[in-house]
Amino acid sequence: MTLITFKTRLKGAQKGHSLLKKKADALVMRFRSILAVLKEAKEKMCDEMRAAHVALAYSKYHAGDAGVSFAVQECMKQQPLKTRIRSDNVAGVAIPIFQRGDLLSGNDTAGMGKGGEQIREARNKWQQTLANLVKAGSLQTQFVVLDAAIKITNRRVNALDKVVVPKIINTLAYINSELDELEREEFFRLKMIQKKKKNLAEEELRQDELARQAGVAEAPSMLETFGADEDIVA
């Protein structure tokens, strides 16, 4: 009965192991696809930032610091850029994805005054940069989450593979060997008893032989064996 329990446990552990392995593979696939994109996004970010800074410097040159700060204050009055978090599910792991909310609508008052065109140009560049940065941030978060999840899953897979399953297999082997041992002992015991019985039977036979040889007359007749019986007329 314990054997059955352990056999079931082994099957469970093996099934769990293969399922977890599949989960780890799915996670790693998603991970790798993000990795390349993330690296590229970060490198692109440098160029974009530089372009954005140039545009800003340009607009400062044209509109002066005051013009730019005025534009900034106008922007502050509006709703800030919002990102929405969506959660994606990869093989049971919830991964956050950042979705950029709506960009600021064209702020017309920023166009007034000197250098308005440059300011708008700068703002567009910065918004573009920001959008890419949000994307990069989103990829980064996904990367971190997947990394942690992969580590945990791999740990579990390895634990099942190297610790749990061998232990159960050992226990099963032990149980089987014990059962075999018991069976052998039983068999041996039976054989011993058989041998003893045979010896006893042989011994009796020999005794009879001896008795017969010693004196035929002395062989007990059936009448004597049964003793005096009043029914039997001798």
Next chain:
Amino acid sequence: MVIKIKEGEEKLVGVIGDEDTVTGMLLAGVGDNNAEKKARYGPNYFIATRDKHLDQLEEAFTRMTNRPDIVVVLITQGVANDIRHLIVDYDKTIPAVLEIPSKDIPYDANDDTVLCKVNIALGNGDVVRGKKKK
């Protein structure tokens, strides 16, 4: 680490950087003017000029990363290098800490904590620099 994500909830972006970077970001519309949020958490941007002390930077970073309504914190690499010890120990999923280059400091990929981890994962990593997290 379980992240509680409420689908569709709208979050903000935080910025810590030099004056030009923050100006540009505010121009793009990052600045939050919600009076109530400002009173509760303080502004979601921080201008790190040369005269700001280290603990002010640290405080701004901690404040922004503890806010539940900020989802990405953009930090220029100059500031990031100053508070590197905080960033390396930072292990929350949200908000994400993203290092951006600033105008005068060129982007150094070796300093970026996350890129280090990426490189380690890709197998061509500098193990000394990156810190393996359990």
